[in-house]
Amino acid sequence: MRFIELHILQSFPGVLLNRGEFNEPKTILFGGATRARVSSQAWKRAARLYAQELKPELFGGIRSKRFLKKLRQAFVDAGAPEKSADEMAASVAKVIGNGLSDDEKAKTVLFFSEPELDHIAKVVWKAKPGKDAKKLTAAISDAAGSAPISADIGLFGRMVASARPMDVHAAAFHSHWIGVAPHASDIDFFTAVDDLLPEEESGSGHMGHSTIGADTFYRCAVLSLDQIDLNLRHFDSNQKRQVAAAWMEASLLAVPAACQAGKFGATHPDYVVGMAGSGRPGSYGDAFTKTVSAGGKGIVDNAISALKNRIEETQRVFPRKVRVADIPRLTMAEFVDELLA
Numbered sequence: 253m254r255f256i257e258l259h260i261l262q263s264f265p266g267v268l269l270n271r272g273e274f275n276e277p278k279t280i281l282f283g284g285a286t287r288a289r290v291s292s293q294a295w296k297r298a299a300r301l302y303a304q305e306l307k308p309e310l311f312g313g314i315r316s317k318r319f320l321k322k323l324r325q326a327f328v329d330a331g332a333p334e335k336s337a338d339e340m341a342a343s344v345a346k347v348i349g350n351g352l353s354d355d356e357k358a359k360t361v362l363f364f365s366e367p368e369l370d371h372i373a374k375v376v377w378k379a380k381p382g383k384d385a386k387k388l389t390a391a392i393s394d395a396a397g398s399a400p401i402s403a404d405i406g407l408f409g410r411m412v413a414s415a416r417p418m419d420v421h422a423a424a425f426h427s428h429w430i431g432v433a434p435h436a437s438d439i440d441f442f443t444a445v446d447d448l449l450p451e452e453e454s455g456s457g458h459m460g461h462s463t464i465g466a467d468t469f470y471r472c473a474v475l476s477l478d479q480i481d482l483n484l485r486h487f488d489s490n491q492k493r494q495v496a497a498a499w500m501e502a503s504l505l506a507v508p509a510a511c512q513a514g515k516f517g518a519t520h521p522d523y524v525v526g527m528a529g530s531g532r533p534g535s536y537g538d539a540f541t542k543t544v545s546a547g548g549k550g551i552v553d554n555a556i557s558a559l560k561n562r563i564e565e566t567q568r569v570f571p572r573k574v575r576v577a578d579i580p581r582l583t584m585a586e587f588v589d590e591l592l593a
Contacts, residue, residue, distance in 0.1 A: 254477040256496065256591050257527040257574075258503055259536055259563075261432070261555050263468040266440075267517035269508045270294040276463040279435055280428070283541035288431035288467040290508060295471065296426050298506035300404050303498045310487075310495055312365040313404035317357040319364060320345045326366075326373035343383075344376060347392055350414040363410045365402040371395055393417040403495045406483035407475075423479035424499060427535055429469040432544040432555045437463045440515075464515060468522070468551050470540055470559070473503045474533040497588045500526070504584070521579065523556045525563065528591040529574030536562045 270290040272278045278289040304311040323345055327337035342352060349358025375395035381387035396417040409422025439461050446457030475496060484492055507518045539562030544554045577590035 253533070254530045255528070255533040256475045256477065256500070257525075257533050258473045258500065259525040259527075259559065260471050260473075260504065260521050261468060261523045261552065261559065262471075262519060262521045263466075263552060264517045264519055265466045266438075266464050267466070267515050268462060268464050269517070277435070277437055277465040280430065282430060283543060285434045285543050287433075287543075288429075288435040288465050288469065290429035290469065290471075292426040292428050294508040295429065295503075295506070296408060296424075298508045299426070299499070299502040300408060302502040302506035303404060303407075306498045306501060307403070307494055310403040310491060311498070312367070312402040313363055313408075314365065315361050315363050317349065317359070317361050319349070319358065319362055319369065320352065320356045322366060323369050323373065326369045327377055329370065330373045330377040332373075332377050340373075340376060343381075343388055344372065344392060347389065348372075348412060348415045348418060360413070362412065363405055363408075365405065368399045368401055368405075371399040389415075400486045401483065403484060403487070403491075403498075406480060407495070407499055420483055421479060423476045423483055424503075425474045425476075425533075426503070427472045427537065429471040430537060430540065431467040432470055432540045432558070433468060433546070433551055434543050435465060435467055437465050440464045462515075468544070468555055470537055470555070472535045472537065475499055476533075493592055496592060500588050500591070501584060504579075522552045523559070524579040524587070525559070526577045526579075526587060526591045527572075527574040528577075528593075529572055531572050534566070536566070538562065 268277055270278050278291060279286050280289045300313065320341055324337050324341035327340050328334065332340060345358055346352050349360055349362055351359040353359060372392065372395040376388070376391045379387065379391035381391050392415055396415065401420060405420055407422070407424040410418065410420040412418040440463070441461045443456035444458040449457065477496070480492060480495065484495065487495065504521055504524060512518065536559055539558045544551055544558055548554060575590065575593065577587045579587050582590065
């Protein structure tokens with residue numbers, strides 16, 4: 253497997269990047285200590301939206317249960333009369349959305365692009381399956397096999413349990429973020445002043461609290477260049493390069509959006525190691541089974557040393573032929589060019 257790996261250290265002051273079910277920062281026990289954690293799902297969504305802003309012409313994926321209206325219009329554009337478009341859109345949506353609810357939403361979220369729905373509508377309408385369920389399923393399968401998918405679907409993959417030919421194996425893999433030092437949460441008590449409070453009254457208009465944390469995280473991401481070639485076979489080589497470059501920038505700079513209005517903490521990575529090569533990709537999260545202390549040069553420098561030592565040790569025992577680039581020695585543009593050379 254040809255791959256690109258990203259190994260990232262980044263620090264955040266006073267944030268709530270990813271909440272658990274009780275509105276608190278997510279944590280995990282690792283190496284005998286409680287660490288802060290940010291889920292890979294939160295990172296991937298932030299990266300996907302960031303990449304859409306970078307290259308909207310390539311990243312057009314939409315996640316939603318509310319695609320029936322778009323599908324209905326796709327059938328109209330394919331030449332179907334209004335009544336037939338309604339019927340065929342509902343039939344197809346029941347298959348690819350695992351059924352429809354009374355409010356015309358699919359029962360499961362679908363990751364799709366509008367050009368893909370247009371293609372499915374054209375193929376199905378041409379097949380004229382009518383009420384023949386087998387013929388409809390066959391037409392959807394044919395369409396799925398030839399539909400041009402967007403870059404984000406090619407990167408992050410898709411599983412459609414009710415229409416397996418639409419499955420796309422992910423080309424990008426993202427870890428959970430894990431704190432390199434023990435985590436300690438803090439209670440952020442806040443008040444809101446009522447600007448129209450009568451002079452004879454006092455006090456706040458509202459009081460509340462939330463839990464925040466300040467941590468340095470390690471995270472890693474891997475891109476399979478072989479899977480990208482397969483998933484985005486309808487892209488030319490320049491477009492694939494743009495996709496890989498956008499993925500790298502988005503993975504490095506995207507930050508989960510939770511509570512950013514009142515706890516803004518969109519910092520930049522402290523240190524990044526990128527590797528490009530072939531074989532078995534891997535994580536260096538085990539560099540932090542022992543918690544990093546703030547002594548000496550501080551947590552960030554100590555974490556960088558721990559990561560470098562683990563990479564050196566792993567490379568000695570399990571050697572791989574890889575090109576290595578790092579930030580801040582290189583600029584973002586130089587880093588991307590080095591790994592895609």
